Amino acid sequence: MKILNIILCALILASVSFAKEVKLGVSLSPAGSFEAKSNNLSGKVNYKKSADKIWASRLKVSIKSFDTGMSLRNEHFAKHLNAKKYPNAIISKFRGTKGSATGILKLAGAKKKVLIAYKVVGSEVLAKFKVNTKELGLKKVKYLGVGVKDVVEVTVKMPVNLR
Secondary structure: OHHHHHHHHHHHHHHHHOOOEEEEEEEEEOOOEEEEEEOOEEOOEEEEHHHOEEEEEEEEEEHHHOEOOOHHHHHHHHHHOOOOOOOEEEEEEEEEEOOEEEEEEEEOOEEEEEEEEEEEEOOEEEEEEEEEHHHHOOOOOEEOOEEEEEEEEEEEEEEEEEO
8 A cells, every 4th residue: 555655646746747838928908917827738849958959840739728717718718819710829840959949839820930948957848938919910809998918928838858
């Protein structure tokens, strides 16, 4: 029984330390903000430490998997990004060295090259970038006098395959 408890603890710790997470920082106008979170990220990121080189062919997250903290806002979020027709946000051709990378973001039927800052800590990568929704052709969002600002901050945390 003791060994079973140790194995269960090890599995729980492993799943926590290798969590996949996408966070969107959304600022509102005239004031306020919210964070949309998803743990439904798939894909593999590779990292060659000796060259400080990182790459992934495709990372994908389901639009409907994001939680904004409010069910009505979750519905509006998915509808605004046309999740029925385009169910996923995808980063392809993710490549970089020395903390700076690029990738192609596919979202709501549009494509945009994005500049990504990354940091590898242990066996995880933390990547950050900003997306201007105007550049993706997304319509301005306003509900009950509160609008969403054009720039969204994206943070991705996931395990990395060390090479």
